[in-house]
Amino acid sequence: MHKRMLGFLVLICAAMMLFGCGMNVGRISVGTGAIYTDVKAPHPDSVTSSSVGTKSGTATAVSILGLVCTGDASIQTAASNGGIKTINHVDYHDKIILWVYREYTTIVWGN
Numbered sequence: 001m002h003k004r005m006l007g008f009l010v011l012i013c014a015a016m017m018l019f020g021c022g023m024n025v026g027r028i029s030v031g032t033g034a035i036y037t038d039v040k041a042p043h044p045d046s047v048t049s050s051s052v053g054t055k056s057g058t059a060t061a062v063s064i065l066g067l068v069c070t071g072d073a074s075i076q077t078a079a080s081n082g083g084i085k086t087i088n089h090v091d092y093h094d095k096i097i098l099w100v101y102r103e104y105t106t107i108v109w110g111n
Contacts, residue, residue: 036097043075043090043106052089053110057082063102071104078108086110 059078061071079087093105 032096038093038095040091040093040107043092053084053086055082055084055110057084057108058105059108060103060105063104065100073104073106075106075108078106079110082108082110084108084110 057078057080059071059073059075059081061069061073063069075087075090078090079085087108087110089109091107091109093103093107095103095105
């Protein structure tokens with residue numbers, strides 16, 4: 001009975017990680033490691049400009065086990081945190097540890 005319940009719980013956790021907040025914080029990924037991921041890339045909603053800008057601001061969302069996801073990783077919050085009025089470019093930083101912990105950061109560049 002205990003083995004059956006444990007198997008069921010593992011299946012539920014795996015499904016939540018695959019379909020829950022743990023996978024869907026960002027819309028694109030340059031690559032994802034099975035054990036560890038730490039990548040930076042252009043954000044899919046990036047504003048293109050000839051210059052990067054003199055200021056930067058960040059905003060972060062965190063997911064734990066795909067069960068709890070909290071934070072505000074919006075472009076607007078990142079711009080506000082950096083005191084940016086004109087957005088030139090947007091990047092993201094995705095950090096995942098064993099799919100237990102995920103940190104998604106939006107990085108806004110501008111003036």
